[in-house]
Amino acid sequence: xxxxxxxxxxxxxxxxxxxxxxxxxxxxxxxxxxxxxxxxxxxxxxxxxxxxxxxxxxxxxxxxxxxxxxxxxxxxxxxxxxxxxxxxxxxxxxxxxxxxxxxxxxxxxxxxxxxxxxxxxxxxxxxxxxxxxxxxxxxxxxxxxxxxxxxxxxxxxxxxxxxxxxxxxxxxxxxxxxxxxxxxxxxxxxxxxxxxxxxxxxxxxxxxxxxxxxxxxxxxxxxxxxxxxxxxxxxxxxxxxxxxxxxxxxxxxxxxxxxxxxxxxxxxxxxxxxxxxxxxxxxxxxxxxxxxxxxxxx
Amino acid sequence: xxxxxxxxxxxxxxxxxxxxxxxxxxxxxxxxxxxxxxxxxxxxxxxxxxxxxxxxxxxxxxxxxxxxxxxxxxxxxxxxxxxxxxxxxxxxxxxxxxxxxxxxxxxxxxxxxxxxxxxxxxxxxxxxxxxxxxxxxxxxxxxxxxxxxxxxxxxxxxxxxxxxxxxxxxxxxxxxxxxxxxxxxxxxxxxxxxxxxxxxxxxxxxxxxxxxxxxxxxxxxxxxxxxxxxxxxxxxxxxxxxxxxxxxxxxxxxxxxxxxxxxxxxxxxxxxxxxxxxxxxxxxxxxxxxxxxxxxxxxxxxxxxxxxxxxxxxxxxxxxxxxxxxxxxxxxxxxxxxxxxxxxxxxxxxxxxxxxxxxxxxxxxxxxxxxxxxxxxxxxxxxxxxxxxxxxxxxxxxxxxxxxxxxxxxxxxxxxxxxxxxxxxxxxxxxxxxxxxxxxxxxxxxxxxxxxxxxxxxxxxxxxxxxxxxxxxxxxxxxxxxxxxxxxxxxxxxxxxxxxxxxxxxxxxxxxxxxxxxxxxxxxxxxxxxxxxxxxxxxxxxxxxxxxxxxxxxxxxxxxxxxxxxxxxxxxxxxxxxxxxxxxxxxxxxxxxxxxxxxxxxxxxxxxxxxxxxxxxxxxxxxxxxxxxxxxxxxxxxxxxxxxxxxxxxxxxxxxxxxxxxx
Numbered sequence: 001x002x003x004x005x006x007x008x009x010x011x012x013x014x015x016x017x018x019x020x021x022x023x024x025x026x027x028x029x030x031x032x033x034x035x036x037x038x039x040x041x042x043x044x045x046x047x048x049x050x051x052x053x054x055x056x057x058x059x060x061x062x063x064x065x066x067x068x069x070x071x072x073x074x075x076x077x078x079x080x081x082x083x084x085x086x087x088x089x090x091x092x093x094x095x096x097x098x099x100x101x102x103x104x105x106x107x108x109x110x111x112x113x114x115x116x117x118x119x120x121x122x123x124x125x126x127x128x129x130x131x132x133x134x135x136x137x138x139x140x141x142x143x144x145x146x147x148x149x150x151x152x153x154x155x156x157x158x159x160x161x162x163x164x165x166x167x168x169x170x171x172x173x174x175x176x177x178x179x180x181x182x183x184x185x186x187x188x189x190x191x192x193x194x195x196x197x198x199x200x201x202x203x204x205x206x207x208x209x210x211x212x213x214x215x216x217x218x219x220x221x222x223x224x225x226x227x228x229x230x231x232x233x234x235x236x237x238x239x240x241x242x243x244x245x246x247x248x249x250x251x252x253x254x255x256x257x258x259x260x261x262x263x264x265x266x267x268x269x270x271x272x273x274x275x276x277x278x279x280x281x282x283x284x285x286x287x288x289x290x291x292x293x294x295x296x297x298x
Numbered sequence: 299x300x301x302x303x304x305x306x307x308x309x310x311x312x313x314x315x316x317x318x319x320x321x322x323x324x325x326x327x328x329x330x331x332x333x334x335x336x337x338x339x340x341x342x343x344x345x346x347x348x349x350x351x352x353x354x355x356x357x358x359x360x361x362x363x364x365x366x367x368x369x370x371x372x373x374x375x376x377x378x379x380x381x382x383x384x385x386x387x388x389x390x391x392x393x394x395x396x397x398x399x400x401x402x403x404x405x406x407x408x409x410x411x412x413x414x415x416x417x418x419x420x421x422x423x424x425x426x427x428x429x430x431x432x433x434x435x436x437x438x439x440x441x442x443x444x445x446x447x448x449x450x451x452x453x454x455x456x457x458x459x460x461x462x463x464x465x466x467x468x469x470x471x472x473x474x475x476x477x478x479x480x481x482x483x484x485x486x487x488x489x490x491x492x493x494x495x496x497x498x499x500x501x502x503x504x505x506x507x508x509x510x511x512x513x514x515x516x517x518x519x520x521x522x523x524x525x526x527x528x529x530x531x532x533x534x535x536x537x538x539x540x541x542x543x544x545x546x547x548x549x550x551x552x553x554x555x556x557x558x559x560x561x562x563x564x565x566x567x568x569x570x571x572x573x574x575x576x577x578x579x580x581x582x583x584x585x586x587x588x589x590x591x592x593x594x595x596x597x598x599x600x601x602x603x604x605x606x607x608x609x610x611x612x613x614x615x616x617x618x619x620x621x622x623x624x625x626x627x628x629x630x631x632x633x634x635x636x637x638x639x640x641x642x643x644x645x646x647x648x649x650x651x652x653x654x655x656x657x658x659x660x661x662x663x664x665x666x667x668x669x670x671x672x673x674x675x676x677x678x679x680x681x682x683x684x685x686x687x688x689x690x691x692x693x694x695x696x697x698x699x700x701x702x703x704x705x706x707x708x709x710x711x712x713x714x715x716x717x718x719x720x721x722x723x724x725x726x727x728x729x730x731x732x733x734x735x736x737x738x739x740x741x742x743x744x745x746x747x748x749x750x751x752x753x754x755x756x757x758x759x760x761x762x763x764x765x766x767x768x769x770x771x772x773x774x775x776x777x778x779x780x781x782x783x784x785x786x787x788x789x790x791x792x793x794x795x796x797x798x799x800x801x802x803x804x805x806x807x808x809x810x811x812x813x814x815x816x817x818x819x820x821x822x823x824x825x826x827x828x829x830x831x832x833x834x835x836x837x838x839x840x841x842x843x844x845x846x847x848x849x850x851x852x853x854x855x856x857x858x859x860x861x862x863x864x865x866x867x868x869x870x871x872x873x874x875x876x877x878x879x880x881x882x883x884x885x886x887x888x889x890x891x892x893x894x895x896x897x898x899x900x901x902x903x904x905x906x907x908x909x910x911x912x913x914x915x916x917x918x919x920x921x922x923x924x925x926x927x928x929x930x931x932x933x934x935x936x937x938x939x940x941x942x943x944x945x946x947x948x949x950x951x952x953x954x955x956x957x958x959x960x961x
Contacts, residue, residue, distance in 0.1 A: 066475065081676065084937040085471065087808040088819045092691040093936045096675060107805035110749050110820060117690065128805045183411055183418060183479045186489050213609060215804030216745075220609075221482055223489030225361035231353045243476075246415065256360045256491035259350050 038148050039099045043089050043111075044124040046279040047103035049074060050141050053281045054156045056148055060097055062086045070275040073285070094118055101148075107216065122147075127196070127277055128216050134164070134199040134287075137280040160284045167204050167291040174294065175209035175233035176201055177262075180219070180240065180276075181247035185254050187221050194218030196276055197238060200287035206294060209233035219276075227260065234267040235260075236290070241273055269293050313573040313584055320591045327598035328366055334603075335362045364490035369597035369612070370590040371496060372488070372556055373566070375503035375548045377589025380563025381581055382510060382545035386520050386538045391452050393563030394430075394549035398458035400560075402433020403553035404483060405462040412469055412476045422554035423498060430550035433458055434542070440958045453720070454954060460891055461950035464943050467815050471939070481801035483557030485794075486613015488597050495555045502551045503586075506544040510582055517541060518578045559613040560790065561620030562589050569623065611801065617794035625787040658917055665921055669696050669928035674935040692931075694826035695818040698885045699927035699941050700920045701826070701833035702818075703892055705882035707919025708836050709875030710893030711900075711912050715847055716871045717781060723894035724879035727781065728788035730888030732763025733880060735792050737813050738799060741806045749820050753884055760880035763788065768873060772865070781872070816887025816942025818927055825885065832881040836874075840912050843871060847908035890926075890942035892919045895949040902956050922949065 041060040042048035048061045052074050061067050064082035081097065084090040087108065094102070095118045102121045104112060107128035115121045122143075126136045141157035149155065178197045180189035190210045191197045195218030198208050209230045214220040227235070237244060248270070251257040262268050272289055275282045329338075336344060336358035343355075350356035380393035394400040406429020410417040417425060437454045470477045490496065510517070516537055519527045527534040552559070566589040567581060575581045596619065597612045599605060670692050671681055682688060709724045724730065736759020740747055747755075767788075771781050800810050812819070846867050849857045857864050879893065886892075896919035897911070905914045926944035933939055 082936055084935075085474075087812055088817060088938050088940075090936040090938060091819075092673075092687065092931075093676065095687065095691065107745075108808070109746065110752070110809070113748070114820070114822070182482070183415070184482075185491050187479075187482055187487070212607065215802045216806065217804050219803065221801065221803065222609075223361075223487070224491045225357055225489060228353050228357055228361075243415070246419075250419065254492055255350075256356065259356050259360070261353065 038101060039097070040101045040103065040148065041083065041094055041097065041099040041119075042103045043083065043086060043108065043115075044103050044105035044126075045070070045086070045275070045277050046105075046126040046137065046282075047122075047124040047140070047144075049275070049281055050124075050137070050144050050157075050279040051103070051148075052077070053160070053279070054141070054145055054149060056144075058103075059099060060094065062089045071278065071282075072273060074281075091115070091118070126279055127218075128194075130194050130216075132199050132202075133194070133196045133218075134203055134280070134283050137196070137283055141280045157280060160280050163284050164203065164280075164287060167287055169203075169205035170291045171205045171294040173205055173207050175207045175230055176294075177209045177227060177230075177233050177235045178238060179227075179235060180238050181244055181251075182221070183247070185247075185251055185257060186224060188224055188227070189219050190214075190222050190226075191219045191238070191276065196278060196283050197236075197274070197286060200283050200290060201236075203283075203287050204291040204294070206290065217277075224256065227262075231261045233262060234269065234294075235262045236293075237268065237270045238276060239271045239273045244270065311574075313570065313575055313580075316573055317584065317588055317591065320588065320595055324591055324595035324598055327602070328594065331598055331601045332358065332362055332366075360492055361490055364493050364496045365488050365597070366594065367493075367496040368490055368499060368556060369488050369594045371499045371503055372552050372559060373562055373590035373593030374507065374586040375499065375552050376559060376562040376593075377566040378503060378507055378510060378586045379545040379549040379552075381567045381585050382541045383563070384567060385517055385578060386541045386545075387451060388521065389451060390568065391564065392455075393561075394545070394552075395459070395558065395560045396452060396564065397455040398433040398437050398462065399430045399546055399549045400553050400558045401459045401462040402436075403427070403430040403550045404480070404558055405429055405433070405466055407483065407554065408466050408469055408477060408480050411479060412473045415476075423502075423551055426554035427547050427550035430546050430553065433462060434546050436954070438542075440954050450957065454957060457891075457894075457950050457953050457957075460889070460946055461954075463889070464946040464950065467811070467943055468939065468947070470811060471815070471943075472937075478803070481797070481803070481807075482611075483553070484613075484797045485611035485801045486557045486559040486616065487611045488556055499551055499555045503548050506548045507582075507586055509544060510541070513537070513540065514579050514582050521578075557613065559593070560617050560794070562593060562616060565620045565623050566592065611798060614794045614798045617790055621787040621790040621794075625784065662917065662921065665924050666696065666700070669924055672928075672932075674932050694821050694823050695927055695931070696924065698821040698826040698829050699818050699923040701829035702882040702885040702890075703896070703919035703921065703923025704833045704916045705829070705836055705878040705919075706886075706890065706893040706923075707896035707915040707917070708840060708912055709878040709882075710895075710897045710919070711908075711915045712843070712847075712871050712875045713893070714897050715908065715911075716850065716868050716875075720898070722781075723891065724875060724882075725789075725888060725891055725893055727876075727879070728767060728785035728792075729760050729764055729876050729879040730883045731785075731789040731792035732760040732766075733757075733883040734796060734813065734888050735759045735763070738792075738795060738810070741799065741809065745805070749822060749825075753825055756884045757880060760876070760883060764873065764876035764880065767876070768869060771872070772869065812940065813887055814889055815940040816885075816890050817930070817938070817940035818885060819938060819940070821885060829881055829885050832878065836878050837913070837916060839874065840916075841909060843874075843912075844909045846871075851908070886923065886942045887940070890923070890945045891949060892922055892942075892945050895919075895945070895953055896922060898953060898956065 037056060039059050040051060040056060042051060042058040043062040045067055048058050048067060049071055051058050057077060058080055060081040060083045061077065062083040063086045064077070064080060068077065083094060091114055099119045102115050102119050103124050104115060104121050105128065106123040106125040109123060112121055124140055126133050126140055138161060145155045145157050178191040178201060180191070182188060192208050192210045192214045194214060198218060201208055212220065212222070257263065271286065274286045336354045341358070344359045347355065350359055376394065383392035383397060384390055403426035406425050407422060410425050437451060437458050440454045441450045466480060470480065516532060519530065519532050520534060520537060524534045567585045570581055570585040570588055575584050593616065596616050600610050600612045600615055601608050670688055673680065673682055706724060713722045713724055713727060714720055733756040736755040737752060739759065740752060740755035744751070767781065767784055770784055796810055796814065800807050846862060849860055849862045850867065854864055896915045899918045900911055900914040905911050922945055923941060926948065927941040930939040930941045930944050
């Protein structure tokens, strides 16, 4: 059951975005008229994921090896060119690739003036700017669709929105820690307000057990003993493939960890591989897993 | 003089008293903090049970208590290590962080974390100790021919530190995800989740302490010249080897357990001496104790809820507190070690002739042309003919890096001359630290700044620090060693703050990392123009200092007798090089060390007279930076390596090699 008022407000927003997009489209009218795929470069990973999700393969992505490792669930980006590090993308190479549009993370807007010499720049503000990342990923996704696709069929973004809609508030409210394991058992990275995993957690109706300060990306490195501040909380370990497996096996021998109430009560869950710096697709996949896991765990 | 001749008790009463004070204070704070975890009445129960019953017991017995123990043991170990280094090298500035020991341990840990994470499962201790030993051995190996003169060891340590730091920075650049943990090590956080680290560290440092106490009588002989010790039937080489081994193992274990904590090894023995520990036996007894108690105190302060809610790293606080303490301590006693071996003018002098000049100009032109035209594109190496492309992306980087190198080369020569100290460099003076401070301040004030704002913030920061240095140093008549100490203290404080901000992560992390690694990536046309203007002005003004520098070289008294206003001259030269450094730092960051390397390279060629040295060093610095920037753009294309990282990476080993060849 979808509440109708939600639906309406979405339509409202979409018309607003359409208006904004129409303005943008003037610059790209030639492109929109032809059927040639737009040449888009992504310095932001969340933008790259969104683009791939709507069927546009970026011609270039910053830190491509890192992107491939974190976003293994995406279709292969075989023809894509590596732009160098996210923080210092290679301007000269990018200029020679002659893109039509560049997606830049808004926390890196220091490069904007230089990139605008190459092509039009769009900022992607899903991460590092506070606010609700899912909400931002949604509006960002729609802006991408409106600007770069012809909108003849229901877009991938709208499908993802529908999938998210289905699991809104599906679980009973419970406190959960979202953790990333480090190379030592002494510290963990905890994700909270402003991060994509936290946004997914809220979306399915769970609560974040970490209320302390976090950095601009919504996570903090804390001492493992701080997890005991809310002993009733469940723990979700964000999976980073091989590394997580190795860390987990090391924790088995640590009395501090094995004595944790969450572990004793079987309230520790290891997520499927997720990209914390992803967009709407990553958020939806993770939210569905959360809803599924905590639905069963009642 | 009379005082030293008097017979004094081995320790004055002020040492035990202040120890008692520190001890009581830290115990009080520890009790308050532990009480918050578990009521005092249940402490005994929690300790006696094998398995923790409640959450509070778990926190008390498996987190809070081990942390207390680790804090004490780390303080003890670092003080012991510092003391042993100082004793066996007869050098009051020796400690794990100045000799490259900690940096070696850290680099080894980072390398195994990224390339062989399986190794860490075996244990971080051995990896860290091997790294520490290798780095320290490198320092000694380089200085072996110099008879381990204090100045050369500190200088070699500095450069080894810098090179290892550069290697770490490159690993971070290439593997940002895997190396995130390094940031936590660098800030020195003491959180614990068990007794294992405390036990290992305790075993290691207490054994070390016991051996040191046992050897104490013999170790005192190391204070004498080696020949004297040998004539007394001792084997100073063996003794020195044993004590250095203990110092390295202990310091390496600390890095493996919690990371790097600076200044304890340097400040605590100095503090113990200042408080009245007169001889080695008193120092061996009291310094480790004092160090342990002080670190416990710092760690308990950090854990108070009122103090940033327990999120501030202990190591950062220790550095913030330790640097000023050290400054006060050292400014009271005149440290001669810093000034020794300064004027070793060799007789081989090179006369610069017109054809040399022609050669220099030719080389510069070739370098300029190559760095502008030769590059890599999507399909490999190529000579670019696209003038528009070169003008848009390469010209300002070439211009900016050349200017920055020239500026650093000039101010390096001037600072080394005016302070009569071959290890002085603009980077060491704290001016670059000021620029960094400006960048960090901007990060906290605004999240949406442009590169123009960043430029302005750095300029303001370095000018503020420069005026602070000039004001502070004026009181001391611009005494050279004072200026360097102020600089070292400032750089340490800024370094600690920077490491803390990097460890917090978030968008600021990337900016600070690139800032520290000094990249010309974001240089704009205007900034490049500004740097070029300052560099040109600097070259035009430099000849005005020629006579004054030559007179200053005759020594302070002679210079005064010849009618030179010594303080005013020094002040003017320092201001001049501060402005040059500020302009260069804004372009290539605080850690290129071109200001240190370029003058040394020039001296290797036998150029010693002031003016030729200034211009030769300007050329060397400019060329170094130019080549580094070009390599940075092409070497790992399409990725880029910051130019300053490369100058440090190439220049560091080159510098060490030439240092070894020199003697």
